[in-house]
Amino acid sequence: MKKIYLDNAATTPLRHEVIAEMTQVLQNDFGNPSSTHSFGRSAKNILESSRKSIAKILGCAAQELIFTANATEASNWILTSAVKDLKIQRIITSKIEHHATLYTVKNLQQQYGIEVDYVKILPSGAVDATHLVDLLSKSPNTLVSLMQVNNEIGTVLDIEKIGRICHQHHALFHCDTVQAVGKTEYNLQDIPVDFIVASAHKFHGPKGIGFAYVKKGIVLQPLLFGGEQEKGLRAGTEAVHQVAGMAKALELASTNLESERNYITELKNYCITELQTHFPEIKINGEVTFYNILNVLLPFSEEKTAMILFNLDMKGIAVSRGSACQSGSVKPSHVLAEILAEEDLKKPSLRISFSHYNTKEDIDALIDGLKGI
């Protein structure tokens, strides 16, 4: 049975060039980057050339990038240090953020008594910028945390516009860019954003590695103490092969960005057309969505909700459940709960997320699989 992977917002398959790069580093450059001998220097070299390569692609300085285990760690660090060390007393975020942000902010609220406000989400899934301006006019020492591309419905934030609003009101801006890095262009030196975060496994790189971008001039303090790695901001021996794999993955993503974006956009449009042809009552959750994420409300009864992922999985097709119960959990999606009416929330929604490895045949198989339910 041919297996079909349409869950690329959850994670992506590694590019073979990335595996080759990591294998080469594992075999030849096992030194500890903190060692002063040639083995260490060679490892350090890989680390720093990777950092430079990532910085060049993102349009920032290499010193502004701190390697972390993943984006969850990067956001936890940034938000926590902003409260503890930059004296942030209030965070404005939204109810459709990833739990890496939402649960960190909740924890900071409980631990440090900071004020938390949630900006309104419009029925389209977009952030209500007028409400953000209202909220920002209230009190100083504020940080705004809003994601660029929503991982469940794919709605896109205009980070330039939101960043400008934040800076006009002297607020710091943390943007969870996990779903967008490697899939869109950046020139961070020109964007009014103070912090972004990424995880390599979302752009065909390895798991267990990510980074935080911290704008020059902002001084955070570490969460982890120990060695002097990452300028003392993130202690612990660096995973050199992971960093090299992440840099390679971003280089390839950047080189192929335009052609892969065009290809994936066409696939997504094909998927929408096919779904609408075979299931005319289907509805798309969220308006103006990113090119590799499609979240649809299926015109199936509530009773079928539980069966859909199981039936597709039996046919070797991997997608993600959008509502009612998230994969394995009985909780409704906190994102769809913000934009759907009560009765629609009970119905089955599906998140289909694409990569350049997918084909129209994969989509045909998905449609066949859905027709069989």
Ligand code: PLP
């Ligand atoms: N933010 C978004 C938007 C995500 O989609 C994810 C992963 O699903 C994360 C943060 C957390 O990434 P990681 O689990 O790699 O730390």
